[in-house]
């Protein structure tokens with residue numbers, strides 16, 4: 001599944017997924033066997049891209065900002081469990097496609113809910129993942 005935001009089809013796709021999550025009360029496509037490893041996702045990263053990845057059995061969201069810095073965080077929104085890898089980038093923030101919560105990747109916070117912390121790791125090429 002591509003997470004590029006360049007066409008209408010890819011813009012609509014996360015919204016449909018979010019709708020499906022709301023309808024069934026969870027994530028109907030929770031398992032994504034095609035998830036690349038964190039290293040593979042980093043190697044393919046493009047500015048303003050959000051994608052899914054894995055490390056072992058753990059699922060991650062990999063976000064690359066406009067300046068090329070990439071970050072990994074668990075692929076579960078702290079609001080209601082939506083897949084953050086369905087989100088999109090605005091500045092230094094990842095926006096969850098499901099209800100619009102925003103996460104500042106550099107600061108590791110949710111500006112809308114200051115008490116909410118997110119576990120973000122900056123990914124750098126050449127480091128073991």
Ligand code: FES
Nearest residue numbers: 077079082096099
């Ligand atoms: S699941 Fe609600 S904002 Fe992410």
